Amino acid sequence: MKFSLLSKPTELQLEKDASSKYLPVVIAAMVFLASLALIGLFSINSAISDWSGAISGNLTVEIAYDKDGDMEQRTNDTVAFLKKVPGINEVRAISSAEAANLLEPFLGRPDVIESLPLPRLVEVTVDENSALDLLATATQLENTVPGAHLNTHRPWLDKMLLLARSIQFLAAAIMFLISMVTIVIIIFAARTGMVMHHDIIEVLHLIGARDGYIAKQFQDYFARLSLFGAVPGLIIAIIVMQFFNYLASRLEAGLIQPPTMVLEGWLALAMLPLLVAILTTVTVRWIVLSSLKRMM
């Protein structure tokens, strides 16, 4: 590979070093993993937002069966109460017959089910943009209609959120780990390069080169290597994401959604090669300057 194609020839012929020859391959692998972690991070974020929106948008009120109470009246009271609450778009009571039909696959004949002591259900649709306080509404409803309970799905959603946040934390930790490993590899390659070019570095020093002049040759070369590795790594990761997208969309399962990326996610992915190049530049400059300080 000729990395000198995009640069003017320098005194230190770093492109001839065996130590850094395979650095683009390593960087490509690291960027590939980092991209997947980033895609995971943003996809889960997007999924959380979707679940949260879907679950908090569609609620159910459950009115517990009471053999002494008028279930029809309680259902009507519930509907009337909820219709008055600002932020609720739609309230629909599910009739006993409708509920029996829903339960038919599990419990058998609808006419028998209707005679069972089943709770009554009311379907509620909340305006997505409303600032409705679900907990306060649930408490008010319970005080107004005996046995009525607004199911906000909160405990289930909380568990899902915890799981999602844990996976996000793991993805962030993986990215951090990848960054650290990349830095260590770059430090090793830069140090090896310095040892290999010690004589030329000494000549450059003795003819008046400043440390920054020498460091620039290292940092430019390593930044170029990083870009040569990072761009293919990112492209492969995007191809893999699209492949998973295709597989997930074929599952047609509600909860397992294809990885969806928001604009911020795409921007973060696009920035990744640039960030790797910057990280490489800063690391190499730091390591070269600190090594040069040990020389006179």
Place this chain on the structure above:
Amino acid sequence: MIRFENVGMRYSMGPEVLRDINLHLSPGSFHFLTGPTGAGKSSLLKLLALSHRPSRGLLTLFGQEVSHLEREDLPDFRRKIGVVFQEFRLMDHLSAFENVALPLRIANSDEDLIQKNVKELLNWVGLGNQMKARPPTLSGGEKQRVAIARAIINRPQLLIADEPTGSMDPEMGLRLMHLFQELNKLGTTVVIATHDIEMIRRFGHPVMYLEDSTLHTTTPDSYLARFEGM
């Protein structure tokens, strides 16, 4: 211009390779530096070239005590010193012109000035027709002249050469020595490390010789008298 006062030098935690060096080089002087192999000639040259710092004592270059120099001041000081290495240390992938131009490029000199000065100097050292040649295609003497041209392109106040004639035939060695003489006449202080007693006899410049890691300064006759009858 250059003063060593009780200077000692060691590499890392090793023993002292130079002990109690006292030396004064006045501007425009010419000195030979000699001594047996391993006596510390290269170490002394490293101190003169600001490649190493003394581990003790005072070393004053161009009126400035070296231990007080900040790291960012070193390049400007080094540009006042020209070094000709024993093994040339040219960059094989650069042409003779580019090798000689390097100190000027590093100092961000004007490109027109670089073109003019480098061509002029390469003509002066007799390599006017070899400007585009790369070091691997040049003979030992030609490489040495490129190395000398690189060392003096910045018009240094001090020129240090480590065994400059060691790898060439006597005639070429002599021509090189005349080149150093001419530079010296232009006001450059010259220090040449050599084992060549014949050269010391022929040119008659003061001799500094290293023995048991310490430096002695003497006249060429006194130094050569040590070898009479051997």
